[in-house]
Amino acid sequence: MTKTSKRCVEVGTGGHWTYSVKLPSLFFWLSLLVDKGEDYRRFGGKRGERAMPVAKPESSDSRVIAHVDMDCFYVQVEQRKQPQLRGLPTAVVQYNEWKGGALIAVSYEARKFGVKRSMRGEEAKEVCPQVQLVQVPVARGKADLSGYRNAGSEVVSILARRGRCERASIDEVYLDLTDAAEMMLADNPPQGMETIDEEALKSHILGLNNEDGSDVKENVRKWIHRHNADHRDKLLACGILIVAELRMQVLKETEFTCSAGIAHNKMLAKLASGMNKPAQQTVVPFSSVKGLLDTLPIRKMKQLGGKLGISLQMDMGVNTVGDLLQFPEEKLQERYGINTGTWLWNIARGISGEEVEGRLLPKSHGSGKTFPGPRALKTVPAVQHWLNQLCEELSERLCSDLDQNKRIAHTLTLHARAYKSSDTDSQKKFPSKSCPLRYGTAKIQEDAFNLFQAGLREYIGFYGGKTQGSHCSGWGITSLSVSASKIVPIPSGTCSIAKYFQGQSTSHFSSMQSSDNLNTEATLSLPSGSECYSEVNLSEPKIDFPKEESWIKDTVPDLDLQEQKDLSSTLSEKTQDGFIQEDISPLLLSGCLEQNRSKQQQDLTKDESQFKSEYKERKGKRLKDKGTYSIIELFKSYNPNPSGSFLSHEYNRTVGGTDASSSSYSRDEEEGRREAWGYNIDEIDSSVMEELPTEIQDEIKSWMQPHKRRPNNMVKRSCTISHYFSPSKKS
């Protein structure tokens, strides 16, 4: 343990390797061992090495890290909604139609009766007839987890008060309490306290021998009070008090109980949090680490619950973490690669350098649904219907994120699972596809659908989808999901640009976003091989499938898909070139939250025509504004105009190019950049520069250094600024 991990290779951003308390279901194991045969062996060779844990240096072995885990969280959320359920055996189920739905959370009362996660509702009733089954809320035909997400946020906001806080999942949080503990140790050390909080006294301290009927709480009190303790133990003692306090605060403010682990790193804290549940906390003093790990089954360690853990067992004969100790680091590296080998060597010794990340918000949002077996989607309109539902939810969540956290997502990704009934090439997987994310429900729906079609085309191959017109199209979609990632904060703070934005309604943020959308042109003019979205033409569906209207009316009576289609088509403006010019997401976005409250689709059509005329006005104005010197001025000149993009036109003129050939690349780069915004960048005031996000500053500075030329992928690189404001169909 004393070994500091200078030896570790620093690669990647690192994850959170701790361990899973919950045992994988039997089904999971069987599927691994039976279905996938000897898949785990892939971890052996260097070629098969992927998605493996990576070791990171441990900054200190005296950190105070806590892992807080909500007890059967979904159940608690439902019990808070329906207090009469408190104390009763309760479980949360989703999709009640088939066999009573699947249990996704089980109260501790119900567990006593043998009710388990992964049971069906009917099974649960069999082993515990009085079990209260509560359904997960459903919206748009799918499970709606927003209530749980929001409840999780409540907890996070409380836990974040005492130190760096990382939201690890919907119901788990890591805390770095080192500073708080050090402060307590300096100002008001536990050793000097007359009374120790009752909740803290209920802590479990690993390695503290509670022999023969001795008063457990008294032992804990003594441990916390010890004057001759190791510095690290004293810090943990502070951690005990802080975490106990936080947990009580959570209970007081949210009515939720949680369990916690307190240790010197994330791995051990996570290990501990699951050892005494519910509503208790467990401490891992430095001195008891070895004893804890020696007999710990290897697959209980986080990151070792899967194939890697199986490989360790099967190939290396490692059954406990302690068994790992016998292998020299080189041996492990030889077998599992440098990074993973070092990581394994470290975790065997309780060393884990993962930092608590300090992130309260998710890095991505996703919405998905599975269509098991016979419910697989077999027609494109069916897929489109569900995609629309998923996109609606996603869009709603993105709007909330923008509104509440002032963040913008930049990438939209579509995932699907599919099978081909005809071809025996069922191994082939449906490819995921992504594109720049444009705000507005209709746009997201449109883009997601086009991504799907691109994926499908690739999936079925040239002649695979010929039978589309009739009953059997030869394929089925068993799961669909859309997600939004690359979420970055909108610049904020005290600078004037931010103030400018913040002084405006959200609609002005939105006006920054969907400006340059001549995506087709942009795609075409990118150097071949360097474009990111080849194969995906978002404007022009490549496959002709039956129209959805008839299908929709027949199968989904209450569908407003047609409405949405109207919306998306009316909001798209066909240019003379036949390209779709979409520049109206500001309106959609500004209405985002209002829309959520009351759907006012009719008004949108009106807004849209209004928008179009405004758009034309702006178009002219943009040209006139060529030569504005200050970015601020440029912004302000469009201030009174509630919608529209001011960067797009000039950008497109330069990059999208009036000539489709690649001649725009041979042009002098600096010249191109100088003109890109229609004014001389050399005349930007330095104070204005400072107000820009550093990302943009850097780029502008690079423009001003004529000798520093960048590679020939100028288009991709030079659009940072406009892309910053305009996440549209190019990157």
Added chain:
DNA sequence: ACGGGTCAGACT
């Protein structure tokens, strides 16, 4: 052909 719906991260 999945506990279902989401997330995060590593690697190419």
Added chain:
DNA sequence: TAGTCTGAC
């Protein structure tokens, strides 16, 4: 980068 894959809850 986009895309695949592992792993966790």
